[in-house]
Amino acid sequence: MRLGWYSHLDKREKRTYWACFGGFTLDSMDSTIYALVMPVLLTVLGMSKSDAGILSSVALIGSALGGWSAGVLADRYGRIRVMQWTVVWVATFTFLAAFCSSFWEFLPVRFLQGVGYGGEAVVGAVLISEAIKPALRGRVAASIQSGYAIGYAISLGAMPVVFYLFPEDVAWRAFFAIGLLPALLVWFIRRLVPESDTFNKARARDKKVDIRVIFGARHRRVTFISTVLASGIFGGAYIMITWLPTYMRTVLNLPIASTSGYLAVNIIGSLVGPFIYGLISDRVGRGKTFMLFLICQALVVSIYMFANVSMTIILGLGLLLGAFQGGLASGLPLTFSELYPTSIRANGAGFCTSFGRGFGSIMPAAVGFAAAHIGLETAMGAFAIGSYTVGFIAALCLPNATGVDLGAVDAAHEIDTLANKEVNPVQPADRPIHTAQ
Known part of the structure; x- marks a missing residue:
């Protein structure tokens, strides 16, 4: 089978x-x-x-x-x-x-x-x-x-x-x-999982690499765009993760048992979302998939926070909220890994993901301060949609290295070239996708 x-x-x-x-x-x-x-x-x-x-x-x-x-x-x-x-x-x-x-x-x-x-x-x-x-x-x-x-x-x-x-x-x-x-x-891990061949080849070529390379002229643009993308995605995610239980209890007036049920549906969505993101991104590219998910997530949050809908619809929206949230988070480290050469790949992906997470963690506190003046639902909706907008703009500028061969001998040169072009050079939809079955 x-x-x-x-x-x-x-x-x-x-x-x-x-x-x-x-x-x-x-x-x-x-x-x-x-x-x-x-x-x-x-x-x-x-x-x-x-x-x-x-x-x-x-x-x-x-x-x-x-x-x-x-x-x-x-x-x-x-x-x-x-x-x-x-x-x-x-x-x-x-x-x-x-x-x-x-x-x-x-x-x-x-x-x-x-x-x-x-x-x-x-x-x-x-x-x-x-x-x-x-x-x-x-x-x-x-x-x-x-x-x-x-x-x-x-x-x-x-x-x-x-x-x-x-x-x-x-x-x-x-x-x-x-x-x-x-x-x-x-x-x-020690007994059965081998080290990456791509890393072993790169280490043989590059004995020592300055960690500041990701901020140099060749990689500066990729590092900046990727960090902004991660900040927007994590900012919106942390708002919902931090404040959604409170919103359900204080605004929707749900009892504790019902709140747990609604959050469980949200968790189920976060389980499914990464699989959907991965399938779509392999077909149309990482950046386009980010933009699609960010638009959908902004629409879901808009309805969730600002529309007068039934609790049945709220339940369904919770599933979608978790799915898009999980999908967006799942694509970040992979996308960043494809944009850096092997010798600095973990350094670059680690910086963009981590500092994006750090900047994004500011948003829940901002919602807390704003909620005292404009209400929790308005603060959550406005700041989350603002975060998704920042992420969308960054995704629009993101170079496309979807499916680049990281193990190729000239992979470092190939990625350096892709990362500094103003247009998306890779068209993944044109490549065979028979393994997608």
Whole structure:
């Protein structure tokens, strides 16, 4: 039986895929444990809601710094080695959270966990972009993002079991402790997953590369456009992720049980969206797919926030909101990986993704300040649509290197040329797409 694009992967590609998917899934599981136990920490440890918000923010800051740092290290020491480091890093600092007893103890642990999570996401995306054949790269790389929803589901399913087995004041510590289990994935990565051939060839040619190259004349334009694109996409996403539960409770007046159901539909959408993005982007190109998804997401948010519609329609819109949101996020590291030569690929992709995430994290705070004057729904809608507009303009200017052969001997020269042209030089729709079945 053939399973779509998965059937077209060879043995090596499949192992790499599962290593990247597993790493992102398990790191997502560890990361979402914090959100699930936060209500317990507010009660048991006496933390305030402000403390909870700060812990969320420092994790985002850590993720931004970790993405670029891990990218730089991956260009120097290898994709596989740094991926192993990041998986162990996240698992270790999740485990250490079990021994924290105050806000000030949680603060550095949460920050350092975020560093590892951001690093794994970037390095995994670069590795998969180099390991998968060009015709399938978009679908395979984008599907890795679905691991976030799977990881969230695992932690959500494990929580009632842990809290059934232990009293509440012990259960939250045990829940953090099981976050050490993803470190076992390192055994699989070390034994069965090979280093990227593309990286090995580039390292043989380029012994040492200055990390400042991505800001030089040759790559400056790509770095700027890509960072703006990521800022717009993450800005809109963080607004919805941060404020949607509050909007449902305070504006739509939904009870807690109903709010959970509506958010579950949103999570399902985020699971499906990356697969749709990957399929379309392999056919029409990354930039055009970003523009399509950004327009659709802006329309969904406009109806969600400003139209007087039934709760049934709101439920359906939540599914679309998650799908477009997940799809947009899934395409960023892959797209950036295709725009840089191998010697600085992880560095460039890490910087654009991470600093875009950092700039985007400002938007939820902006909504909070504006909501005091214009109302939450107006602030959410206006700032989200503004973010999507910024992203759309950047996508319009984005060079198109969709499906470029990253493993070719002259790939670095080819990408340098593409990245500095004012027009899209690659027309992916003109290439055979028989592997899309």
